[in-house]
Amino acid sequence: MFRILMTACAAVALASCVAAPMSNSGPAPGSDPRQAPTGAVRAPGGQTQGYLAPTALSGKDIMPPPPAPGGLYDQADRANYDATRALEGSPRWKLAQQDNDLWNGGALKRFSCAMDREVSAKGTPTAWKLLHKIELDGRTVGTPPKNFFDRKRPPLGNDKPICVPREKWLETNASYPSGHSMVAWAWALVLSEAVPEKADALLKLGIESGDSRVICGVHFPSDVEAGRSLGAGMVARMHAEPAFQKDLAAMKRELAKAPAPEGCGA
Template sequence: MFRTPKLLASAALAVALAACSSLTLPNTPAAVAPVDESLVAHPIPTTLTGYLAAGAIDGTALLGPPPAPDSLRGQADRARYLETRSLEGSARWAQAKVDNDLWGGGALKQYACKMGVAIDARQTPSTLRVLERVELDVRTVGKPAKDHYNRPRPMVGDDRAICVPREAWMKTNASYPSGHAMTGWVWALILAELMPAKTDGLLAVGKSVGDSRAICGVHYPSDIEAGRTLGAAMVATLHGDPEFQADMRKARAEVARARTAPSGCGA
């Protein structure tokens, strides 16, 4: 089911703001990303690798542990899960299903609509390549913290409705931090760097992708916050990578000359 974009002008601002092709392998590939079933249960095959090597960011230390269940924040997390179960069948519930669809293109289409530029292998292959590669980095950076803290997802042991089909991996794939929220925020920051004039709309999409995980009932709010924090740190780190910088220059040029707007964006 996995998913997973341009940073604002400076890495400091990125930190403050707390999918699918057959392109060839980069000349110096990073380590193969560890598998995170929450992101890759139904991926489109790719030969790409991420930019970052394992250990480039210590997400476990950066984030610290999730709230204890009996703490005020832990209780607030659980209350939010229970509250959002009443949204089943609502427009926000339907939007959460779209936001969940990273690999199928539901989330990606929303970014494209905000930019007014189709993000696909035909018109913007370099941009798509960057987004695909950083989604792989999300796995590399996020999974160690997930495994270390091993926080159960909110719907485990609870039969209330969630907005996606229940699957066996949900019982073993930890909740903290949220990989979807991390990917959505990373994509938003990267795409905003490519098209600064569209920053507000792009960040709004990135925020929605994360918030929808709580609406769906598969993450707690603090999981989402942790995903955004780790995503911002990842983007700041990527800006020190020469290969990422080179790919971003290509993406910036093709976005500037793109002429085909995505279809089906509505009013």
């Protein structure tokens, strides 16, 4: 349904403007952990940094600018925001809320179910650490282009429903590229490498998790696509880091013995 809405909305936008010239525990559920771009941020387990140094990748030099305000792509982005507000309260809306939860286990549960391996701090500590370090790398790589392009998020200036509380970070944390989409796509790529027989399900979930940012109403589609692109580059760059290679090898061994998760449904 979401893909249909995206296509239909883009067509409407383009057709309508042919003449016109993106503590130690994590934050509480429902909030966005990217709201504090400065200072040491602690992931679950007390980690404060990922695998990449701030100079490892320059997101603001890699990424093109977001769609120009008022242009055709920008209008299509905004039409998508308007159309997907109709999903409020739907099962897909609830999945988007779970995908939002990078720090408290909701999103990781979805990935555990997709690869049929339980990821937990106790049972698979290396995998748990690696995935949270990727989230921190998403900040390191993604925050500079956010600050540089400073695209405002879609719910600003209106009171339409979004799937998380309307808090101050929506105003202070820019929209392009989507950090959640960066992390979800990076998780999907790395876990597909670790458990290749589950790559189809993991990559599908990586795409769905990015789409969830649009359904949530906190990002435009072009923010999500930019996040996926930058996330893929981040994973490629991580493979040059010995610490990442060591943890990836250990994670493969852990996941080979990990039990199936419970509570995944049909």
